[in-house]
Amino acid sequence: MRMKQEQKELFWQYLEPEYKRAMMFCRKLAGERDRGDDLFQDTLVNALRKFDQLRDRESFRPWLYRSIVNTYTSSCRAPWFKRRRPMTVEVEQKLIGADPSREHATKRWLHRAMAVLTPEQHALVTLHELQEWSIAEIADLYRMSEGSIKARLFRARRRMKKAVRAILEQSGRNANGLVLEELIGLEEACAVAKPGLK
Amino acid sequence: MRCREARAQIEQMMQDSNGGKVEEGLAQHLETCESCRREAQAVRTLNIALESGRSDDELDMRPLESQRKLVESRLARGEVPKVYSRRPRLRLALSSALVTLVLALALVPFSWQETVGYNLSLSGVDEEIACSDEMMCDLLYSLGLYEADIDPLCCDASTCGVVVLDLKTEEEAGMVLAAVQRLEKSGLKADLIPITASSSETILDRANDRLLGKN
Numbered sequence: 450m451r452m453k454q455e456q457k458e459l460f461w462q463y464l465e466p467e468y469k470r471a472m473m474f475c476r477k478l479a480g481e482r483d484r485g486d487d488l489f490q491d492t493l494v495n496a497l498r499k500f501d502q503l504r505d506r507e508s509f510r511p512w513l514y515r516s517i518v519n520t521y522t523s524s525c526r527a528p529w530f531k532r533r534r535p536m537t538v539e540v541e542q543k544l545i546g547a548d549p550s551r552e553h554a555t556k557r558w559l560h561r562a563m564a565v566l567t568p569e570q571h572a573l574v575t576l577h578e579l580q581e582w583s584i585a586e587i588a589d590l591y592r593m594s595e596g597s598i599k600a601r602l603f604r605a606r607r608r609m610k611k612a613v614r615a616i617l618e619q620s621g622r623n624a625n626g627l628v629l630e631e632l633i634g635l636e637e638a639c640a641v642a643k644p645g646l647k
Numbered sequence: 648m649r650c651r652e653a654r655a656q657i658e659q660m661m662q663d664s665n666g667g668k669v670e671e672g673l674a675q676h677l678e679t680c681e682s683c684r685r686e687a688q689a690v691r692t693l694n695i696a697l698e699s700g701r702s703d704d705e706l707d708m709r710p711l712e713s714q715r716k717l718v719e720s721r722l723a724r725g726e727v728p729k730v731y732s733r734r735p736r737l738r739l740a741l742s743s744a745l746v747t748l749v750l751a752l753a754l755v756p757f758s759w760q761e762t763v764g765y766n767l768s769l770s771g772v773d774e775e776i777a778c779s780d781e782m783m784c785d786l787l788y789s790l791g792l793y794e795a796d797i798d799p800l801c802c803d804a805s806t807c808g809v810v811v812l813d814l815k816t817e818e819e820a821g822m823v824l825a826a827v828q829r830l831e832k833s834g835l836k837a838d839l840i841p842i843t844a845s846s847s848e849t850i851l852d853r854a855n856d857r858l859l860g861k862n
Contacts, residue, residue, distance in 0.1 A: 461715055468711050473703045482704055491728040493718045498727065526731035555699035562693055579700045606693075613696075614689035 460500045463509040464493075470580075471513060477579045478521050478572060480560055492520040511590045518572040525568040561616055562609040570605040577602055648676040653683045657690050758847040767811040767820045768838040769827060770800075776830055777807035786830070787811070790822050813842075 464471075475492065476485030496516045503512055563571055576582045576590070584602075588595045653676045677684045709717075721727075732738060776782055783797045792814065800808030814820045817839065824837050848856075 457719065461711070465711060468714075469705075469708065472708060473705070476704050477700060482706065486707075486709065490714070490718060490721070493714065494721050494727060497718060497722060520728060523728070523731045527729070555696050558692055558696035559700045562696055574697075578697045581701065610686075610689050610693055613693045614685060617685060617689055617692065 456501050457497065459506075460497050463506065464513070467510055467513060471517065474514070474575065474580055475517060475521075478517070478575045480563065488517070488521055488524065491524070492517045495520055514576070514590055518569075521572060522568040558613065562613050565608050565612040566605055570601065570608070573598070573601055574605050574609070648672045650676075650680060650683055653677070653680065654686060657683065657687050660687070660690055660694075753851045754849055756847045756849050756852075758845055760843045761846050762841045763844045764842040765814045765817060765820050766840040766842060767814055767823055768808065768840055769811070769824075770808045770836045771806045771834050772809050772827065773830075774802055774805055774807050776827075777802065777809045783809065783811075786826050787823070790819075790826060792819055792823070795819070795823075 471492075472486070472489050475489035476482055479485035479488050492513075496513060499516075503509065563574065566574060573587065576587050577584070582590075584595050584598050588598045591598065653673055656670065656673045673687075677687055777799050780797065787793075787795050787797070795814055796812040798810040798812055800810060802808075811820075811823050814823065820839050828835055
């Protein structure tokens with residue numbers, strides 16, 4: 450029992466420097482704050498339970514993130530999660546309070562693009578694109594070669610691009626509506642974030 | 648610029664975070680090519696969306712101590728997140744395949760060759776014994792082999808060949824051989840020839856037959 454208490458103390462000590470970043474990662478991975486917080490707590494329960502199995506304490510960080518990804522992919526296999534369907538643009542347009550402002554527009558595009566990814570690809574893109582982990586760090590996390598990670602990232606990006614293009618083309622046919630407003634928002638975002646972009 | 652080159656540059660634009668600037672050649676191409684323009688627009692939209700996702704949402708972050716209490720109390724209550732199987736479909740497919748295989752083995756009839764009896768070929772039997780049906784039949788009856796039969800073969804100088812037909816088991820063949828050897832002291836040669844027949848039945852029926860046969 451005493452040993453267990455020591456293990457717990459050690460776990461929280463190791464977690465402390467990574468606590469905020471790991472929680473942010475969960476929120477980004479889940480795509481929403483509440484679900485991200487639930488995911489983080491589930492991960493901590495799992496991780497604390499299995500902490501004594503971690504032999505090399507130096508590799509706590511990759512172990513923790515692997516645990517997050519595993520908990521996330523497991524939750525995506527839950528029957529209730531599989532029954533979820535992504536919202537169509539038409540449904541989004543009808544939602545009361547749909548905010549076409551720049552920030553919300555870009556977030557919505559991100560969700561749409563990410564919606565087509567598998568949970569594994571989702572985790573990979575979140576780590577690399579949103580958490581800005583290097584390829585080497587991700588390769589270390591997944592225990593894979595850098596080339597393999599690059600290939601997976603490329604496939605994920607291509608998939609997202611196809612989805613975005615499909616929505617853009619669809620929105621081109623529907624001359625007005627939320628998507629068009631969002632595009633205007635995006636154009637503004639472009640102008641602010643990237644002055645060189647034509 | 649051709650579309651292929653333009654697409655390559657657009658792909659590069661997707662991976663680089665160089666401010667999304669495009670070369671003049673590409674810009675000219677995009678003005679004339681509708682398809683590449685859409686591609687570039689998709690890439691640009693995606694890049695901006697990804698960039699927007701990098702900002703941290705630090706609202707309502709639970710402090711570490713409070714998180715610790717919640718996590719440890721959940722563990723104490725045994726509230727562990729449910730783990731969903733990695734490949735439930737694969738597992739289901741394998742189970743179905745296994746059940747199908749077992750059913751096929753049990754219900755589909757198979758043909759096979761089966762040993763249904765033995766013939767015992769004897770050579771070097773004394774002519775008197777071999778040609779005397781009575782003597783040979785008496786010998787078989789005395790051994791209790793009422794269904795076995797005798798088929799004399801060609802003879803040379805003083806010895807003949809005889810085939811004892813329709814013996815049921817190797818033990819019966821051994822009994823006949825021992826009996827003939829008692830009558831015939833000279834060089835006797837014996838060959839046991841299995842009688843095979845093809846049969847067709849399911850593994851289930853065969854196992855049933857074996858069990859009933861044994862009982």
